[in-house]
Ligand SMILES: Cc1cc2nc3c(=O)[nH]c(=O)nc-3n(C[C@H](O)[C@H](O)[C@H](O)COP(=O)(O)OP(=O)(O)OC[C@H]3O[C@@H](n4cnc5c(N)ncnc54)[C@H](O)[C@@H]3O)c2cc1C
């Protein structure tokens with residue numbers, strides 16, 4: 174069983190974020206593996222392990238100036254990594270990303286493709302399903318558990334009111350939530366091994382997708398960024414044993430009680 | 431009113447359209463001359479509601495035979511495009527809504543704009559997106575030929591009946607889906623839930639990691655019940671498995687706009703705040719006086735939630 178996991182390298186979400194002159198998120202600094210994607214990597218490793226054969230490949234699009242995030246996935250246990258990196262890709266939207274990743278994934282024809290439900294920096298949550306459509310594959314989003322039996326994948330998919338059991342034949346694409354599995358930490362041995370694992374770098378020209386990507390391919394433009402209506406801090410009291418009573422009085426004042 | 435046609439994806443849920451679907455219909459009719467709905471399941475039974483909120487035509491994909499809506503609904507919409515071309519297709523932010531948007535985008539080769547909380551019309555459609563925890567608003571628009579696909583968050587608009595006649599039902603079959611239609615639902619599990627729905631409750635009492643352990647969430651549930659409200663949660667305790675995902679408030683969870691939101695042991699991460707900063711009043715209990723949640727709270731108590739909440743519960747019980 175061969176699994177491709179789409180992973181994104183992103184600026185540390187805990188660090189302050191800013192937009193550059195063309196309204197793109199500033200990604201010039203250090204990049205890390207999006208935590209949202211560590212669940213997919215772990216799930217893939219466990220599924221391949223259970224199947225008893227095959228390997229996990231991580232595929233990414235973005236800056237290759239820093240590949241620490243991909244090395245992290247390799248250190249967790251992925252066999253190889255592919256990154257499509259090109260200055261021409263700046264400003265590519267979710268659909269353009271899906272076209273690029275589809276071109277890469279087609280070469281491997283994996284049994285299963287895993288993505289996160291949404292990325293931590295872009296959080297459009299649409300790239301994976303666009304990718305599935307471009308590849309002509311079925312997809313199941315919002316998985317909270319995944320099991321493969323033979324050539325069928327069975328997913329518990331979150332819903333508004335609980336969850337559904339959904340099945341589909343392989344090959345297929347599944348997006349995972351943070352609840353799907355507990356990601357491992359890379360071991361020292363894994364980190365050492367990752368240094369010699371294959372990491373392939375491709376350009377948009379290699380994939381023949383120049384006109385579909387970048388700002389022109391995106392066919393959307395940012396007009397403006399303005400300050401939103403902001404709330405102001407109200408009263409704040411240190412609890413002296415009277416906190417609960419103060420809340421009751423406040424709820425009365427706004428007629429909730 | 432310069433747009434001619436908008437289509438709205440109407441998501442059925444237990445015998446009605448979801449509130450977000452109706453919010454989108456309501457807003458669409460203020461922007462376009464003609465508004466149509468696209469739905470699946472049993473369209474005939476909901477043509478009256480679709481019409482009442484502003485759709486003149488209701489395209490019905492029909493029964494999905496256990497299939498997930500993404501592929502068939504997108505395929506049906508793409509097929510309809512041959513006859514009628516809307517300037518925009520509005521889709522509710524929901525599990526199925528995002529699937530439909532993604533599939534449709536790839537089929538039509540048109541971009542999707544997501545996390546939209548505002549829509550206006552100025553030489554075409556202008557979308558608004560909250561960024562950086564809702565402190566700033568980004569405005570965008572589509573370029574190029576073809577309809578814009580817009581995925582809109584719940585509570586961005588207020589649903590109001592237009593009092594109009596039932597929509598005209600038009601069958602819109604999905605057509606041949608090949609492998610893309612193979613994902614099938616084999617069983618549905620519904621979590622027991624008492625009281626009002628989280629996204630509709632006038633009072634929301636939410637707990638976060640500051641509650642210390644899962645068992646203490648019972649305080650949140652009891653207080654919510656006594657206030658006739660709904661219990662909510664931060665993602666930290668959903669990920670930790672204390673409560674189901676359906677309780678999550680925030681960017682990846684639900685958007686709530688209650689009369690009062692009471693945040694207990696929640697730090698106020700930007701991703702949490704985008705889901706609740708539209709509340710009319712915000713109360714926060716946190717032991718850290720510098721917790722970001724206090725920057726947006728109308729009424730804050732700096733203290734131990736495990737002392738304040740039991741006392742609040744007793745005070746509310748005494749009044750009940
Ligand atoms: C892509 C992405 C999407 C996300 N989406 C969401 C989302 O939809 N919703 C969401 O909530 N989060 C979301 N998050 C996570 C978010 O960034 C925070 O990690 C999360 O909201 C923190 O939850 P918390 O406030 O419960 O925990 P913490 O941040 O750990 O805060 C706990 C708080 O409790 C206080 N506390 C501790 N003990 C006590 C006590 N005894 N009494 C009172 N107070 C106490 C502490 O002072 C602290 O402020 C998302 C993150 C990412 C990257």
Ligand SMILES: Nc1ncnc2c1ncn2[C@@H]1O[C@H](COP(=O)(O)O)[C@@H](O)[C@H]1O
Pocket residue numbers: 179180181182207209210232233234235267270274287288289290291292293295296297298299300301
């Ligand atoms: N540039 C990218 N490279 C690799 N995977 C990506 C990329 N963008 C998105 N993905 C995958 O798609 C998921 C959803 O992304 P998004 O649509 O940005 O919310 C991510 O969590 C990744 O798994």
